[in-house]
Amino acid sequence: MVGRWVVIVAAVVTLPPPAVAQTSVYSVLGLGYPGRAIGVRTRAMGGGLAALDPGSALNPGAVAAYRQLSASATSTSSFRDYEVDDISATGLLDTRFAYASLGGPFGATPFAFGLTFGTYLDRTYDVVDAGDVIISGDTVPYNEQISSDGAVIDLRGAVAWQALSTLRIGAAIHILSGTTENEFFRDFADSALAPLRREDRVSFNGVGGSVGVMWDAKPYLRLGASARFNGSMRVKLTEDVEFGRTDLPREFSGGVFFAPVPDLRVASTVIWRSWSRSRSGLAASTTLNAFDTFEVGNGLEILGITGFPLRLGFRWAQLPYSPTAEQPREINLSFGTGIGLASGRTTIEFALERVMRDGGGAKERAWLVSFELRVTP
Amino acid sequence: MRMNWPRVITLVALGFGVLACRENITAPAQCPDFCPPERITVVDTILSGIVTGDSSFRGYAVAEDAPVFQLVSEGSVVETRGITRFRPFAEFSVSGGDTLVSVDSIRVTVDVLRRDTMVQDLEVVLYRIPATVDSATTYADLDPYFQDSTRLTTFAVDDSLTGSLEIDFPASLYPGIGPDSTQATIGWALRAPAETFLDLTTGESGQFPLIARHITVLSAIGDTVSTLIGGEFADFDTFVARSGAPLADSLLVVGGVPSARTILRFNLPARIRDSSDILKATLVLIPSSPAAAASGDGGTLRALAVTRDVGQKSPRGEVINFVPGSGAVAVLGGATDTVFLDVTNIMATWTADSILPTTLFLSAAPEAGRMFELRFFSSRTVDAPLLSLSYVPPFLERR
Known part of the structure; x- marks a missing residue:
């Protein structure tokens, strides 16, 4: 009885407002800040499990590892501070519905499916600025607020086949879609000039495909690899005015899962993405640099000590956009656990991450707290 | 004491649930490096040749209908x-x-x-x-x-x-x-x-x-x-x-007794007419002669929007969303300086309503009650009217 109430309460409080982004000072650059379409268990393990987790959106081959129908929803709260040159911002707070998944086998067949819904690019920001502008020959100071709310979502549908007892193969289609609601407000110091408000909606559309494989090389060693190819992403204004196409990155990943003893699991995933391809879709006037990115995630899961799994993770990743020649990077130190409820049909996962992002002239520090509610009917 | 983990997790989740109800992402920007790619662009320009039709007509108001009559002393030019x-x-x-x-x-x-x-x-x-x-x-x-x-x-x-x-x-x-x-x-x-x-x-x-x-x-x-x-x-x-100068084709005349008005027709570029935000619009008029008025006197030059353009009989409307200092300018007698007339509100209505004619009238205030008359060069001269315009195009600049 208690477990049922726990599930209900946790389900309610971990479903925040229906937005799908995770803000960062780097969200204002280029196409945005890349999201992480992974579950909370994988987050707690530094992303090391990403290439081998059926509940993550990286490797469609892993989907065949689903033993039964499973659904999950994730929320992540972010507590951020940042510094850019002589400007600092503290106490920034937001909570987002970051990721959801649904997957399971097709009955008793060797096939399984996986649907995921996650942030591909975060484009949420709300910044204030001041400056001056020449109007009729006079220099007029102004204050300005620019906000964007939205993200590009990666909706993935995957099918995987248990080809051999040790080999799983999968393929997926990715639909990239989303809108950002942009609002611009400028208030002039000259009261004779009416304040300026401009709103628009930018929509993004694109498709991609991915293939993946997962191989149990040994009973204690699992390997995974995937590749993803995206088409170009169309960018449209509110009234269907297309003002750009942007090439999206190709993506290659590889992962290893190692369980030397039953209560100790180690996982690592490496991902490479060719974000520099997207530079051609950015305005020619921009001085922004676009880089290819490497990402390495490593995690440890320990069972049998407390009755709950203890997870630790370390992640190092490069970020794709920078206003300078220096490529930004981020480091995640993570910790997490989980608890099974309702006779194991419900699981609540928890992860706490310390994120350090540096480069391109900015320094950002954040605490991320994630909850995932996973239900196995 | 044995820990009740379900209860602990529930409390933790509740705590973050409460936090999730708050959001604060507003932060200072560091431009241009860490600024959004979309920015508001203000175009500050002077448009020449934008007045494509202009003419003056006298007789809109006569002295006997004016609320005031002006006695100008004997010997004055405008006695x-x-x-x-x-x-x-x-x-x-x-x-x-x-x-x-x-x-x-x-x-x-x-x-x-x-x-x-x-x-x-x-x-x-x-x-x-x-x-x-x-x-x-x-x-x-x-x-x-x-x-x-x-x-x-x-x-x-x-x-x-x-x-x-x-x-x-x-x-x-x-x-x-x-x-x-x-x-x-x-x-x-x-x-x-x-x-x-x-x-x-x-x-x-x-x-x-x-x-x-x-x-x-x-x-x-x-x-x-x-x-x-x-x-x-x-x-x-x-x-x-005592005297009244006749209208001349190459000149635009405003005021006098009976009063003259000038009609100006603008050919606004589509990029401005189509949903631009007008920040400031100033009509620049170059006088062909000193402003005529009784010594020590002057008058007001006004811009009036019209809802339909049927030539000199166009119904005139008052300036919409009138704010002080907009649509009118005081001119002293004898002045030869270029006249800058704020027409921001009128142009704002033109960009907001594509049906409105881009036509305005220039008139004196009060009409036919004073010996106040202005003469400007028309679009048929090299000193044609200009439009000083600051506007924001409908599409945002992407850096």
């Missing part, structure tokens, strides 16, 4: 004469037993609206003129009556006067005004040691000039009483100028 015809006096009605002894004097009362206080020792001279004056009467037509032989009085204006003029003259100087009903028509002139003006009210302002009579009555008990009776309103009041 004027005033005309006031009063309604006929009613017949005398003396109380029973009283006897009218005499009509002693006549009093004319009129309110002074404005004057140039820098010029003193003003004299208002009244003349007796025929009641046949009308709107066709010209300055020259009045010459035979503005003579010493028809002068009623010369009234010294108090240098501190700000209210009403009360001018008395002997009734004997206006032979027609006596016991019998008759009608008085007065001509006005202004004399001063330097060029100057007086703005006087007319019946159109609601402050009618008045005429009244001082009479002496012998009462039934043998007393002699002097009293003021019979105030009558003016039923026709106007003024005429």
